[in-house]
Each structure stands twice: as structure tokens, then as C-alpha cells.
Amino acid sequence: MQGAVRLGLVGFGTIGTGVIKLLQRNRALIASKVGVPIELVRVADIDLTRDRGVRLPHGVLVPDAAAILEDPNIDVVIELVGGTGAARRFVLEAIAAGKDVVTANKALLAHHGGEIFAAAERAGVEVGFEASVGGGIPIIRTLKEGLAADRCSAVYGIVNGTSNYILSRMSSEGGEFAAVLKAAQADGLAEADASFDVDGIDAAHKLALLIQLAFGVRVPLTAISAEGIRHISQIDMSFAREFGFAIKSLAIAKRQGDRIEARVHPTMVRRQHLLADVNGALNAIVVQSDALGASMYLGLGAGMMPTATAVLADVMAVARDRLHGSRGRVPPLGYPVRKQPRARVVPLDELESEYYLRFMVVDRPGVKENFGCGDATLTPASGVG
Amino acid sequence: MQGAVRLGLVGFGTIGTGVIKLLQRNRALIASKVGVPIELVRVADIDLTRDRGVRLPHGVLVPDAAAILEDPNIDVVIELVGGTGAARRFVLEAIAAGKDVVTANKALLAHHGGEIFAAAERAGVEVGFEASVGGGIPIIRTLKEGLAADRCSAVYGIVNGTSNYILSRMSSEGGEFAAVLKAAQADGLAEADASFDVDGIDAAHKLALLIQLAFGVRVPLTAISAEGIRHISQIDMSFAREFGFAIKSLAIAKRQGDRIEARVHPTMVRRQHLLADVNGALNAIVVQSDALGASMYLGLGAGMMPTATAVLADVMAVARDRLHGSRGRVPPLGYPVRKQPRARVVPLDELESEYYLRFMVVDRPGVKENFGCGDATLTPASGVG
Numbered sequence: 001m002q003g004a005v006r007l008g009l010v011g012f013g014t015i016g017t018g019v020i021k022l023l024q025r026n027r028a029l030i031a032s033k034v035g036v037p038i039e040l041v042r043v044a045d046i047d048l049t050r051d052r053g054v055r056l057p058h059g060v061l062v063p064d065a066a067a068i069l070e071d072p073n074i075d076v077v078i079e080l081v082g083g084t085g086a087a088r089r090f091v092l093e094a095i096a097a098g099k100d101v102v103t104a105n106k107a108l109l110a111h112h113g114g115e116i117f118a119a120a121e122r123a124g125v126e127v128g129f130e131a132s133v134g135g136g137i138p139i140i141r142t143l144k145e146g147l148a149a150d151r152c153s154a155v156y157g158i159v160n161g162t163s164n165y166i167l168s169r170m171s172s173e174g175g176e177f178a179a180v181l182k183a184a185q186a187d188g189l190a191e192a193d194a195s196f197d198v199d200g201i202d203a204a205h206k207l208a209l210l211i212q213l214a215f216g217v218r219v220p221l222t223a224i225s226a227e228g229i230r231h232i233s234q235i236d237m238s239f240a241r242e243f244g245f246a247i248k249s250l251a252i253a254k255r256q257g258d259r260i261e262a263r264v265h266p267t268m269v270r271r272q273h274l275l276a277d278v279n280g281a282l283n284a285i286v287v288q289s290d291a292l293g294a295s296m297y298l299g300l301g302a303g304m305m306p307t308a309t310a311v312l313a314d315v316m317a318v319a320r321d322r323l324h325g326s327r328g329r330v331p332p333l334g335y336p337v338r339k340q341p342r343a344r345v346v347p348l349d350e351l352e353s354e355y356y357l358r359f360m361v362v363d364r365p366g367v368k369e370n371f372g373c374g375d376a377t378l379t380p381a382s383g384v385g
Numbered sequence: 386m387q388g389a390v391r392l393g394l395v396g397f398g399t400i401g402t403g404v405i406k407l408l409q410r411n412r413a414l415i416a417s418k419v420g421v422p423i424e425l426v427r428v429a430d431i432d433l434t435r436d437r438g439v440r441l442p443h444g445v446l447v448p449d450a451a452a453i454l455e456d457p458n459i460d461v462v463i464e465l466v467g468g469t470g471a472a473r474r475f476v477l478e479a480i481a482a483g484k485d486v487v488t489a490n491k492a493l494l495a496h497h498g499g500e501i502f503a504a505a506e507r508a509g510v511e512v513g514f515e516a517s518v519g520g521g522i523p524i525i526r527t528l529k530e531g532l533a534a535d536r537c538s539a540v541y542g543i544v545n546g547t548s549n550y551i552l553s554r555m556s557s558e559g560g561e562f563a564a565v566l567k568a569a570q571a572d573g574l575a576e577a578d579a580s581f582d583v584d585g586i587d588a589a590h591k592l593a594l595l596i597q598l599a600f601g602v603r604v605p606l607t608a609i610s611a612e613g614i615r616h617i618s619q620i621d622m623s624f625a626r627e628f629g630f631a632i633k634s635l636a637i638a639k640r641q642g643d644r645i646e647a648r649v650h651p652t653m654v655r656r657q658h659l660l661a662d663v664n665g666a667l668n669a670i671v672v673q674s675d676a677l678g679a680s681m682y683l684g685l686g687a688g689m690m691p692t693a694t695a696v697l698a699d700v701m702a703v704a705r706d707r708l709h710g711s712r713g714r715v716p717p718l719g720y721p722v723r724k725q726p727r728a729r730v731v732p733l734d735e736l737e738s739e740y741y742l743r744f745m746v747v748d749r750p751g752v753k754e755n756f757g758c759g760d761a762t763l764t765p766a767s768g769v770g
Contacts, residue, residue, distance in 0.1 A: 022676055026534055029601075033533055033720045130531070136677035138531025146515070146523025148418055149411055149697030216414075274683070277659055291407055291690035292521035298659070299680030309677045312534030326711030335418045 005319040008068030011080035012045035018308030104131035110205035128314025136306035143213035144334030150289040152214035156252040157285035162197035163249040168279040200226035200264040207251040223345035227265035246276040390704040393453030396465035397430035403693030489516035495590035513699025521691035528598035529719030535674040537599035541637040542670035547582035553664040585611035585649040592636040608730035612650035631661040
């Protein structure tokens, strides 16, 4: 049993700052739960000068990730660089060096998860990625462990806070997409380049991970159709309102025999459905499983401190496994990646007519009481714009 | 590493039947995730003849729990006897014999959790109790592990499905409490003796557990005030509706410095709050924590199959720790029970005036957008009857 678990953090941006703040603030609480202290020994970032509002002891901040990846005294690497280039290299190098990895990088895992998870399982190290979907909502843990004994038939919800914020604001305050996006950018609530968020790409990345966790299969990322929210106008909003719907950007995956429905698009959600009331930067994910039925998980899906809670929860889990000599106790996806079949995605053409059928069904009495376990209350209606 | 994890189940009632069904149905899935099969080797129940709709191999069903507790080949004991008498003895005997325990028994843990958790930690065995709160919703796991790095300031919600079902039905269909309870009993949706459910006792037991998990402290069970729903009438319902509220039976706990607010009572919930739309047998628990903010967990809080998913999730976690030699990796409460201080409960008198203050505040514009992180949208108004 070791004396402390030692962290190296690569990428000192917003989330990294949150992780350091939370670790400093809750140091004693975390140590008391895990049994030993968790120490941040090194932080790597190209920018050594920017003031992020947290203090690091002299010598902790370095310009080069190699100082972390090559340091045998560092147990766990937190990757917060983002993107799929350098981040992939850092993660694979950390795994090769026998370090555990914690990351918030959904793009990386959506594109290179197969390679990374397989490398981690071979090396007997852990890869935690709770922060990659739903921010601080422990949805990854829930799918891997909480619902582990059940079979999921659907997973869907609001997984991009920026899109939801823009749609919520368009609905509550009026204003067309371009103006509302601009205001959100000015308020720091949307990235300068918001394309990943508002074009459904980020949501598709997250859906690719949710599918693997919920259904135990992998689908090609390129097969997930992603439609953004740029074309939604106030005319759509008022049309939706008039007929008792809210427009939400949903990521939707369902099992259809051996195939998987997988798509991101603006959706007409009946006003009585709980998802219709999920506004602002909140995320909410509904899981439909055979024995449990529908369950929903809701909270802030992004932001410095919410995301930091997920990163540190993963660090604590890794620390516990290190202390108890049980690394690899739960594989990254909850099952061995070598047992993961590939599945085909149902072509969108086959779904289109189905939507409208569901749309027709939704007004029957009593549907509201079911909270939306089935298609009837979800009422996915494509192409609301 | 052992070849299989062997279970003994004590108490072959509704939940026990669900556990056996789910284990039989998902045997291969579970084995593939955990790495070895999980085998049910013995079931003990006084009633050997009743047909529960599941088949057990000859010799598995026995009349005496001793055949499980004294069998050195049984690794894990699932306690589904209920109550605080024999169940306590069975659990303590299992722990003393070095077996891990999984239970759905909130009454037992609310009354004797201190003794049981301490015994388990001393013996180095695990006690899983995910099924005791929120049925299949993984709220225990979420508080122990998902939100482990954060500090919770409040936990509240709908934790008794029977009460929520009755209130929902009174609201949607009319009818006074006594008649609706009778109908629910006829439909098998309420126990013949519904007192634990409708008098707030079951919710108080659950709240006692949530407090320990969320705040790291223990309060005396007798200090949690529990007010049931028997006195709610249609006059209250229409009054609430007129002013934009729903009446929900909530369990509420908040940190107030060193003290804890802890109470169960019918509550006026503003229509826009997500909890107001949680109807029927659903449970929903809101956690307010410092870094994450508000998060909510929703699903079926009772019933054969939902509860069985939680029991088997615990069994899988125990099995993983057995296989990896990491039993005791996470203590029952997420932190060592010896580090758990006792806390005082804020007397109800001190809260009463505060309610009405909150009640006055709730109509301000913009409150809806916050989803109810703070008191303002929760609007606990005691004594609605």
C-alpha cells in the first residue's frame, strides 16, 4: 500500500483550473474517503504565465508533458488537452508507462476509444472518462456499474449544454439563432468557434460513448447522423409552442435487434415530458432498461467546477484501486473491449416515416403519466426547421 | 482468483423473486462483465410451497437461513427478509462468518446501520444497500462514488413511491385519501398495512441513510420528523392547484453549519419545478452540492424488477472486489464509519417561520430557470393540510 497517489495534469485550461481548485478545497475530505492523500505533483501547459486564479507551488507548472509522462513517480495522468492529436499521444504514452489515465475528452474517445481502451486493458491500467459525457452527472458510472445487471434498450437526452442554452433562450426571450449565439459567446457561455456544439458533433461524440456503455456494442462514428440547431427559427419555436411542444436538441440511441438507431437532431418534445423542462446549460439523460424501466439523470453538463467533480471522482476510483491492488477491476467500458461487437446503424431513411407515426400517437390521453419511457412521449420529429 | 461467486438468498418474497428472475435472464451478460459466473446456490424461506413463478433446481430452496449462514461455500448473502429482528441477526452472522452482504432493508440500516457498518469494516467484508433507497436508481452509488469529490449541502426528493402514487392519483383523478389508498391496495400498489409508507416512516428511514451518505454525519433517527399524507384532502389539492403548486411528500435534508435539517412532510412544490411532474410510483432525488450544483436522479423507486437491478448491481460490485482481492475497497458509506460524527437535527420550530419566508419568495421571475437548486424553487411549505 502506497503513501499517496500522485497526479500529473496535462492541459491547464478551464477544467484543469477547476480540478486544481476542487482538489485544494477538498483535500482532507478526499484523503479521508480514499484513505491516503492525493497529491498533484506536476501540471504541464504551454502557457506558463497566464493567471488562472489558483496557486501552484514553485516548480509544479512545467511547459512539457514529457515531464509528466516520463516521471516514474507519477501514478495518474489527467489529460485535459482536448482534441485528438497530442491528446491521443499523451494518453497512449501514459498507458504504455503503466500510468492510469483520467480524461474529459469525448472527441478523443469517440475517435480512438477502441485503441485506447484495448491498450489500457492490455497494460492493466485504468481509463476514467466520467467527465466526457454529462459533465458532473455520473452517467458513465451509472451505465457501467449502477445498471450493470440490466439490459438497456434506449439512451437519449440533452447532452450539449451550449445548444440547450441557445434553444432555451430562443424560446424564453425570443431572438433568432445567430443573435442568441452571439450573445452567448459574449457571455462566455459558448465557444468562439461553436461549431462542435451547435452542429451536433459534440453530441454525436458523446452518443458514440453512451452507445458503447449502454448496449455493449460499437457503431462507426461516421454512421451517427448529426443535425445541428442553426436552422431553427422563431417560426419553429412558435409552431412548437402552439402545439404543446418544446424544441430540444436530442442525442438518441435505441437498440433495434442487432442494429442501433443513433442520431442527433432537433426534436419536438411534448411539453409534459420532463426533458421539455430541462433548460439552460443543464444536461439530462434518459436510460430505458428492461428491468428498471426509464430512469433519468440531470445536472450541469459542462463548466469548470461541475466537470472537475467528475474528473476527481475518477481519480478517487483509480486511487482506491491502486491502494487495494485492484487496477482493472472494472474495464473502461464496464466489460472487456475485446468482447465488444460492432453493430450497424439503422439508416436514417428507415426511421423517417416512423417519426411521424410517433408524432401522431403522442396526443392520446394518459401518455403524460408514463414520463416518457417509450417512443410515444419522446415524440422525435425530425426536421422541425 | 476464484471460479465463481456463490450467492445465498434469505427471504424469497417479491424482491427475491425478481433477483432470481434477473439473474437467470442475464446470467451470461453478468458473467461476461464481471469475469466469472455468479451462482445462486441456496435460497432460504419459511414458505417452501408457494409458486413464485421461477424455477429453482432441486435442493436450492431450504427452510432455514442457517443453511446459508453456516455454509462456508457461500460468499455473498442477500438479505431480503425485511424488518429489524431476524434480518439484523442474519446480517451480523453473515458478516461474522466473513461473507459479504447485500440488502434492500432501509429499516434495518436506519436503526442498526452503525453496528452493521462497523462490524463489516472490522471484518473486511462489504455491505451493499443500493436497493434500500430509490429502488433501482443508483443514488447510493452516486453519493458514495460519483459525487465523492464534492461537498453536498442538501439532498431532498420523492423517496416513497406509494405516497407519491396516492398523491398523484388524488391530484389527477380526484377522490379522498382513504378511497385512493383502498384502490391502490386493491391494485397491489400499496401494502395491506400501508402505515410505513403513508405516515412518512419509510421515507424517514431512507432520509437517515441519505444524510449519512451525503453529509458524512449521522443524526438520531428519532430526530427526523415524519409527517404523512393521511390528512391531505381534495380541498388542499385544489388550493395548491389554484396557486400553481403540486402537493408532494418530500424527504428533505440540508446542512446548516454543524446541524442538519431533516424532515419528511407534504410539501407545496411549484408547478415549474421538475419534482412537480414526478408522478405515480416514480422516485426522484435532488442533490445540491458545492461544485456540481443541483443534480437529479429519477426512476422507479420500488417494485420487483427495478429493485432487483439494484441488488444485482451490488452483487456484481462485491463479486468484482472478491475477484480482485479488494474487498472493503469502498466502505459501506463511502468513508470509514469510525470517522462519522454525530450531528444534531435543527428543531422543527426553528424551521417553521423560514418556510413561509421561502414561500413568499417563490413567485419572483426567473426562479423557474434555476431548476430548483435553492430553497426558493423548492418552496417547502409545511402543514398544507
